[in-house]
Amino acid sequence: MELYELTAHELIEQIAASQLSAQEATEACLARIEAVEDQVNSFVTVTPERAREQAAQADQKLAAETAPNALTGVPIGIKEVMCTKGLPSTCSSKMLENFVPPYDATAVERTQDALLPMVGKTNMDEFAMGSSTENSAFQVTRNPWNLDRVPGGSSGGSAAAVAAGEAFVALGSDTGGSIRQPAALCGIVGLKPTYGRVSRYGLIAYASSLDQIGPLTKDVTDCALVMNLISGHDPLDATSADVPVPDYTEHLTGSVDGLKAGVPTQLLGEGIDPQVRDCVQAAIDQLQNMGLECEEVRMPHIDYSLPVYYIIAPAECSSNLARFDGVRYGYRTPVETDDINELFSHTRAEGFGPEVRLRIMLGTYALSAGYYDAYYLKALKVRTLIKSDFDRAFEKYDVLLSPTSPTVAFEIGERADDPLAMKLADICTIPINLAGIPAISIPCGFAQGLPVGLQIMAGAFAEEKILQVAYAYEQANDWHKQRPAL
């Protein structure tokens, strides 16, 4: 086995046993980037010098037994949507091509204080809007399992980097599935935490009531370790939750005894590719044989999640992205004008890509006079009904199970010209963001030679239940040990 194929926990075990250094791990990662990056295109910026410097510091701390965290020395990739001090943070947009933040996002700061060498900033759909990473202004990231296929999105660069061995772990963000769907399509583990579990300070906002930062990793143990590192209250994000953070690794027991699971019927019915459905059904059957009590549950309102999401998310986006006006940072139009409004309008039309412009337009329309009640308020009310479906389900069940994505990775270009078809990629993941609850995607098999993801959801701040069930399933299988042949 190659060094870059190790999980983060295997890596730190070897470091602890003095068989390996953080610098060697970092060099292995950088060499892997050198070898495959021109095929995969995971990164917008690769930062070898920074990574080497941090790895050297990590080795010093490790040698002195003063390592600040269990993951000290583990090379990490950070999605371009998170502010990194002194390092471009572009959101894969022409609008922010030259933006160098003067501060770190809190989640990033925690990884850097813990001396996780940052190997680079990962590609994404522009401003996190998309499900294929084709909407990047800079490059198309490819799926390491099949280079003609998309890695999913919007955290496609983070997912592809981890799957390809270019980073041991990565951070992504998830507004409607942007961590879980690429994790599923790239055959890795991705967790969207409860809204408020991880600080959003320094996360460039798309839809503030839905956005959440989370880990993309090779297995469930790594996921728990990254969650231990990034979770918790942050005074700089008033919506971050002041709720105690458990040691998530303590919940990786391997047992599902005494737990009950619901399987939402609609998420395993029409609209789900039959081969994906078979894989997920087999995983559910296996969990049942392992002692997880499973039964079907009807959640009448989750069918309305997609229209609700495509009102709320663009509405919030149109408001959040109003800040990009060519004055304080980012792109400014070269059009010569004496009119400030013309300066704004040309800057924004030129700086944003087509999908971002479309969502700003959609959101502006849904919030405009005469349509606010019919669209926006209506969507907020249906959001209540969707959330109530989940509340009721979690009175009875510890977790819910579904596919993560209705299909395996699709071909590059296949849906690029059809924004509506692209949006169907998120039908299983969007309801979770609307309800604010946590959900993970873990590998559960292959269809057409491409990875399939199982989604496990739980109630607010019950990430440990998700990790417990995910770990039990993972340990009974070897999907997470499969690596793409690159």
Next chain:
Amino acid sequence: MPEITPEEVAHVASLAHLALPPEELARVGHELNRILVYFQELEQLNTDDVEITSHAIAMENVYRQDSSRPSLPVEEVIANAPDSADVFFRVPRIVDK
């Protein structure tokens, strides 16, 4: 729900501060109408007695100490400006002489 007209598309673009050329306005109008059809599904649901949810995880009145702390270094902030003078962002004149 009625279709969004080309005039409305142009109006929304002006509200959004997007100077879109005619062919882009046409593309956006077409996509908006496709999506708006989809939104009609929500009309099937009676929501008369339903409260709104703006944030899924309920929180209220998060307080903090009203104490000062250092701001970001002005020169680092201004370094990102497309046009600046000293510690100011430079824009076209917005107040009449």
